[in-house]
Amino acid sequence: xxxxxxxxxxxxxxxxxxxxxxxxxxxxxxxxxxxxxxxxxxxxxxxxxxxxxxxxxxxxxxxxxxxxxxxxxxxxxxxxxxxxxxxxxxxxxxxxxxxxxxxxxxxxxxxxxxxxxxxxxxxxxxxxxxxxxxxxxxxxxxxxxxxxxxxxxxxxxxxxxxxxxxxxxxxxxxxxxxxxxxxxxxxxxxxxxxxxxxxxxxxxxxxxxxxxxxxxxxxxxxxxxxxxxxxxxxxxxxxxxxxxxxxxxxxxxxxxxxxxxxxxxxxxxxxxxxxxxxxxxxxxxxxxxxxxxxxxxxxxxxxxxxxxxxxxxxxxxxxxxxxxxxxxxxxxxxxxxxxxxxxxxxxxxxxxxxxxxxxxxxxxxxxxxxxxxxx
Numbered sequence: 024x025x026x027x028x029x030x031x032x033x034x035x036x037x038x039x040x041x042x043x044x045x046x047x048x049x050x051x052x053x054x055x056x057x058x059x060x061x062x063x064x065x066x067x068x069x070x071x072x073x074x075x076x077x078x079x080x081x082x083x084x085x086x087x088x089x090x091x092x093x094x095x096x097x098x099x100x101x102x103x104x105x106x107x108x109x110x111x112x113x114x115x116x117x118x119x120x121x122x123x124x125x126x127x128x129x130x131x132x133x134x135x136x137x138x139x140x141x142x143x144x145x146x147x148x149x150x151x152x153x154x155x156x157x158x159x160x161x162x163x164x165x166x167x168x169x170x171x172x173x174x175x176x177x178x179x180x181x182x183x184x185x186x187x188x189x190x191x192x193x194x195x196x197x198x199x200x201x202x203x204x205x206x207x208x209x210x211x212x213x214x215x216x217x218x219x220x221x222x223x224x225x226x227x228x229x230x231x232x233x234x235x236x237x238x239x240x241x242x243x244x245x246x247x248x249x250x251x252x253x254x255x256x257x258x259x260x261x262x263x264x265x266x267x268x269x270x271x272x273x274x275x276x277x278x279x280x281x282x283x284x285x286x287x288x289x290x291x292x293x294x295x296x297x298x299x300x301x302x303x304x305x306x307x308x309x310x311x312x313x314x315x316x317x318x319x320x321x322x323x324x325x326x327x328x329x330x331x332x333x334x335x336x337x338x339x340x341x342x343x344x345x346x347x348x349x350x351x352x353x354x355x356x357x358x359x360x361x362x363x364x365x366x367x368x369x370x371x372x373x374x375x376x377x378x379x380x381x382x383x384x385x386x387x388x389x390x391x392x393x394x395x396x397x398x
Contacts, residue, residue, distance in 0.1 A: 094170050095169050121186050172266070
């Protein structure tokens with residue numbers, strides 16, 4: 024072999040040259056490759072998303088057999104008030120195309136108008152009204168599906184939503200997954216959120232900022248996550264109008280904290296699940312219609328109930344003093360604004376609003392009490 028040919032020969036054919044060793048990265052760790060004098064970082068991700076060794080959907084596929092890849096879904100619907108809303112949702116679920124194996128459970132939370140016995144629906148009647156979280160826990164205890172779908176009674180879904188939801192959620196599991204939601208006029212509700220902070224509380228309660236409540240910068244300051252395209256988007260938590268997660272994950276976390284009568288229970292659950300490595304994912308290309316308010320009829324001072332729940336969340340996860348200080352500061356700011364409005368001749372009730380907002384800042388955190396229903 025000529026000298027020039029020897030120089031051009033591959034390194035593996037030359038006995039005097041040892042082949043370069045390319046470092047192998049272990050799953051979830053970084054490595055460096057050196058190529059032509061330049062260092063290039065690479066990352067080898069484990070199979071599945073979100074750093075999971077194996078997707079929950081694949082584990083179900085192995086356990087239930089390759090012939091049946093679709094998981095059994097148990098749908099839990101808490102009911103209180105007018106049963107027309109829950110009946111409409113049940114009808115939507117029963118007419119899904121393509122058909123999805125499902126179990127439909129309606130939990131009547133001691134409603135003044137009981138939910139009627141319905142073909143294909145397991146109806147559970149609670150003896151006492153305990154709120155949203157308690158009702159869902161009751162239904163989840165009777166669920167037998169691989170996945171648990173939690174839906175507000177005032178949600179409407181399209182004829183293919185369940186199949187699309189399962190298809191998109193399967194590679195993300197284990198996780199809390201939910202679609203986007205909109206009101207009856209089609210206005211987005213911005214389902215994805217960041218975990219609550221004192222700043223979010225200030226932005227959403229300060230009177231001077233209410234005129235900007237649909238501006239994008241305002242929504243971001245308030246902790247809303249605006250969708251980017253149609254791909255699944257990681258968020259801190261999802262509004263609880265419709266959520267799907269593995270039933271075993273829900274059970275392992277202990278379900279909803281029943282200390283919340285209503286509001287913030289889904290934030291609490293997803294905060295605890297996040298600490299256990301179970302993320303929340305928004306599916307922005309799927310949308311449900313959320314009427315809103317169907318289960319709050321008869322609630323005395325909904326705003327007070329919301330503040331109590333926020334204070335309980337702050338007490339559990341830190342920031343109660345900041346939350347109370349924010350509410351007091353906002354009460355003073357709103358009083359000044361209302362006095363200025365009245366000075367210019369506009370209708371205002373500064374004294375009444377002041378007493379209400381100051382009292383809320385000094386409320387005890389939420390405890391689930393049926394006495395909050397009714398007058």
